[in-house]
Amino acid sequence: MGQKKNRIKDIAFHAGVSVGTVDRVLHNRGRVSEEALKKVQEAIIKVDYKPNLIARTLGSRKRHYIAAIIPDPSLDEYWTQSSLGIKQSIAEWAPYDFQIDTYHFNLYDKNSFKSISEEVYLTKPDGILLAPIFYKETLPFLMLCKTAGIPYVLFNSNIPEASSLSFIGQNLLESGKVGGELCHIGHHGPGTFAILHINENIQNAVHLLEKEKGFRKFFEENQSGGVQVVSLDLESSEAAKINQEIELLVADPQLKGILVTTSKGLSIVSAFLERNGKKGIRLVGYDLLEENIRYLKAGIIDFLINQNPKRQAFLGIHHLSNYLLLKKEPPAMDLFPLEIITPQNLDSYLNARLHSY
């Protein structure tokens, strides 16, 4: 049970070399002879060496510097939450001499992303946390980081081929299925179920489609006959047209539920149903944003699926810091559960603490 821990010194003793040599092997800093290398490696295994991480951090008086690149929070409440998560993690890591700087780009302007990412690159961070909104612009930037040996963690949406240290987010297909389920719960017999995208930027069209796929899949797998699934894709710029289309949609007496995939869209639909009566239409959307919370409490929105942007960002920094400080490999994918928020469990979510745990 409580056998004495083996230190570097012990390895050195067993291998018949000095601690300096062991250290060089441990961190493959080179400048070690074949022979010594072999002996040390054997000794490491023999004594079952586990580094003392506390001592390691104290010994190497290195300042770590992490850059977080996210959309400007002032333009979108969702990103305000991510920003809060980062702020909170700053406090968590400050004692370990971490500097964490946040850089904002304009969610609607890929050029702003390009210039910000270039700026960040020049600061030579030890690690990067990134929300990859602009696929085409992000990938080359990440490849550049890869070459420079800068590890990066993605969150919110993934770029699988970017081979990031870790991705933090949710499974969008599953998310769509849950959305379908929530629209459907308690309904029997025929009816129309709609999924509505009101898109601010074309970038995340792919994500919305993935959710739609899930939404449709749910109804395929849970046929009750006479169920019809429709989808509506609107540009957020066409304000007049949007309301018109919604009116048309809601006019269908068969309409039983709507899943709205974007926050802008949810806001519009909620306002519409508040004005014109809910007529028994189930309304489901995403995230604990202020307006959504209000509509949920008011009974206009029935369910919210929580993507937990705050925690995503928080954990992103956490994984990165742990990797830099303790060389702990984070999971390649950290997929969050699909949290269902109702009027009754809302408070328990709002009051819950954020754990790095």
Next chain:
Amino acid sequence: MGQKKNRIKDIAFHAGVSVGTVDRVLHNRGRVSEEALKKVQEAIIKVDYKPNLIARTLGSRKRHYIAAIIPDPSLDEYWTQSSLGIKQSIAEWAPYDFQIDTYHFNLYDKNSFKSISEEVYLTKPDGILLAPIFYKETLPFLMLCKTAGIPYVLFNSNIPEASSLSFIGQNLLESGKVGGELCHIGHHGPGTFAILHINENIQNAVHLLEKEKGFRKFFEENQSGGVQVVSLDLESSEAAKINQEIELLVADPQLKGILVTTSKGLSIVSAFLERNGKKGIRLVGYDLLEENIRYLKAGIIDFLINQNPKRQAFLGIHHLSNYLLLKKEPPAMDLFPLEIITPQNLDSYLNARLHSY
């Protein structure tokens, strides 16, 4: 921004004393003159001292020993999960020289708790994690610990007057409300809603009543007219009577939903509805236990409320260790969100990682 950190040495310099004296003041170990004390205290404030926790733990080569006291997992799957949470935290804290021992008592035998707790006390742990099942026996034990200066963290259920370092669990009243809501969703008009306790031990009667209070409260606050709430309290020993009562309950064509508060009870009701047909009765219960998962997937159970025993135990150890090692005060109450599990989001919960974060 990045101004140099002040060390104990700096305090000593400013106060014109040695580091030894500063250390004595910092930890009020006594043996310091009035005069020195004052000077040091001023210096501490002046240089805005923040201790380096890493160095502190390295310097004091103390082994920490935590005892976790929980019901025997072999008798109850719920506690198997708690046990898993503890196991996982052992791995997390091993590098910091923590020894974490788990002690089991018989869930149905208060004497076993008494003897186990006495045994634990004799091992003189530095901290205790405890699931207080037996109120009457637990309180004096905790008072004993308090006197001995052993900090303790409670989880699962609380004893507010025990003044524990922290409590980890859920708000039971809110939990009952969510249970009511889940039974009710999608229903309109009149109907009967039942809450069912099939109790294994009288100890947690208080908790079940708290959930019932919440359940009733939901329907009071969300009257739709003609709604009737009934509650059923059965002893798990009366096997025959239980099925009889359930049969009676389900025979009511007005019955729309049942919330079952105990795992034993949920198992029985699920089996019953599987045999005799669900008849549109909404079934809601607690926790991701194997059998529950099966019934949820089969469509017999409609919703589960996740109490997350694994995470509760995990965080209990986490809070305790952090307190012991880094003197981080945990929150007095760490209330978990009331997680709603459906067939569609089940997998996302089963696959989610346990973060100490």
Next chain:
DNA sequence: GTGAAAGCGCTAACAA
């Protein structure tokens, strides 16, 4: 009461 000094286990600069 006080201060000096030797650790804790590891890193990294430097001399050999």
Next chain:
DNA sequence: TTGTTAGCGCTTTCAC
């Protein structure tokens, strides 16, 4: 290519 050594900031012992 190697070994030695002086830290990192704090705790703790021990002599005064």
